[in-house]
Amino acid sequence: xxxxxxxxxxxxxxxxxxxxxxxxxxxxxxxxxxxxxxxxxxxxxxxxxxxxxxxxxxxxxxxxxxxxxxxxxxxxxxxxxxxxxxxxxxxxxxxxxxxxxxxxxxxxxxxxxxxxxxxxxxxxxxxxxxxxxxxxxxxxxxxxxxxxxxxxxxxxxxxxxxxxxxxxxxxxxxxxxxxxxxxxxxxxxxxxxxxxxxxxxxxxxxxxxxxxxxxxxxxxxxxxxxxxxxxxxxxxxxxxxxxxxxxxxxxxxxxxxxxxxxxxxxxxxxxxxxxxxxxxxxxxxxxxxxxxxxxxxxxxxxxxxxxxxxxxxxxxxxxxxxxxxxxxxxxxxxxxxxxxxxxxxxxxxxxxxxxxxxxxxxxx
Numbered sequence: 001x002x003x004x005x006x007x008x009x010x011x012x013x014x015x016x017x018x019x020x021x022x023x024x025x026x027x028x029x030x031x032x033x034x035x036x037x038x039x040x041x042x043x044x045x046x047x048x049x050x051x052x053x054x055x056x057x058x059x060x061x062x063x064x065x066x067x068x069x070x071x072x073x074x075x076x077x078x079x080x081x082x083x084x085x086x087x088x089x090x091x092x093x094x095x096x097x098x099x100x101x102x103x104x105x106x107x108x109x110x111x112x113x114x115x116x117x118x119x120x121x122x123x124x125x126x127x128x129x130x131x132x133x134x135x136x137x138x139x140x141x142x143x144x145x146x147x148x149x150x151x152x153x154x155x156x157x158x159x160x161x162x163x164x165x166x167x168x169x170x171x172x173x174x175x176x177x178x179x180x181x182x183x184x185x186x187x188x189x190x191x192x193x194x195x196x197x198x199x200x201x202x203x204x205x206x207x208x209x210x211x212x213x214x215x216x217x218x219x220x221x222x223x224x225x226x227x228x229x230x231x232x233x234x235x236x237x238x239x240x241x242x243x244x245x246x247x248x249x250x251x252x253x254x255x256x257x258x259x260x261x262x263x264x265x266x267x268x269x270x271x272x273x274x275x276x277x278x279x280x281x282x283x284x285x286x287x288x289x290x291x292x293x294x295x296x297x298x299x300x301x302x303x304x305x306x307x308x309x310x311x312x313x314x315x316x317x318x319x320x321x322x323x324x325x326x327x328x329x330x331x332x333x334x335x336x337x338x339x340x341x342x343x344x345x346x347x348x349x350x351x352x353x354x355x356x357x358x359x360x361x362x363x364x
Contacts, residue, residue: 165299
């Protein structure tokens with residue numbers, strides 16, 4: 001059997017350590033997972049209350065068109081129903097985009113480091129990947145534009161960027177959209193949109209009808225807390241959605257995921273409360289880091305990339321032994337750092353003390 005040659009040199013996505021694995025390895029009773037940018041407050045109580053009713057008729061296929069969710073979300077976003085595509089997480093929409101537009105002989109432009117599935121899926125389709133290093137955590141916009149040529153099919157903008165948490169300003173995104181030639185699809189990945197509060201943030205939906213080569217990606221995995229159900233979506237012109245749809249699997253989002261997403265959209269108070277709590281704890285983390293001379297990127301997401309005088313792996317192992325799972329920057333392409341998801345206030349106080357203790361031990 002002969003697989004694609006590119007797959008021989010690729011590794012599958014490696015998620016962070018799981019809670020039960022760490023409990024067993026370290027003999028701990030309580031683990032706090034702050035590695036995958038999940039919502040520490042869970043998900044809407046309305047979803048939880050309705051879950052028993054959602055398991056009826058599991059013997060039937062889900063609605064492949066996601067009609068009820070499509071209608072609900074279109075009304076909230078003020079777009080046409082035909083401007084939406086749903087995926088098994090926004091990850092799958094990334095895969096659908098690559099499957100549709102990329103092939104051998106084409107190229108795609110992205111920042112590095114950024115969300116790794118852009119690169120992963122592009123390579124599988126045989127496309128050339130042109131990566132442009134971040135500048136102080138930010139997209140290097142001019143250098144990215146310089147990489148575009150007649151063979152470029154897709155430009156990826158992750159804002160706020162994962163793993164740095166830095167957002168692109170409205171003027172930056174406007175500049176990109178006005179500079180990119182019409183044959184290039186611009187993907188604005190807004191997985192952390194609900195956490196953003198910067199005054200200069202870009203409101204992508206407001207310009208959607210101005211740019212026929214724009215698609216916006218969002219998800220129910222982060223602020224809405226439905227990561228385990230895997231549902232996300234893309235918003236674009238009807239023409240782009242019609243082009244993408246044949247590359248989408250017919251029953252790619254489950255009945256439960258669709259129903260849970262509708263219930264979650266109805267409970268905006270949960271989003272307001274959890275993002276406000278996240279913002280408060282994040283500001284307290286910023287103050288702690290400032291007070292102790294620890295560097296970081298000013299994140300607009302629900303995580304912070306913390307710079308360290310030691311390796312990210314060393315801090316990762318220390319925190320793991322204390323019952324905290326974070327992501328080492330070594331694995332993210334950012335040495336001497338950790339990516340820390342903002343957790344509940346009481347957990348953030350403890351992990352800050354553990355970070356302080358570790359750094360004092362290596363500098364004393």
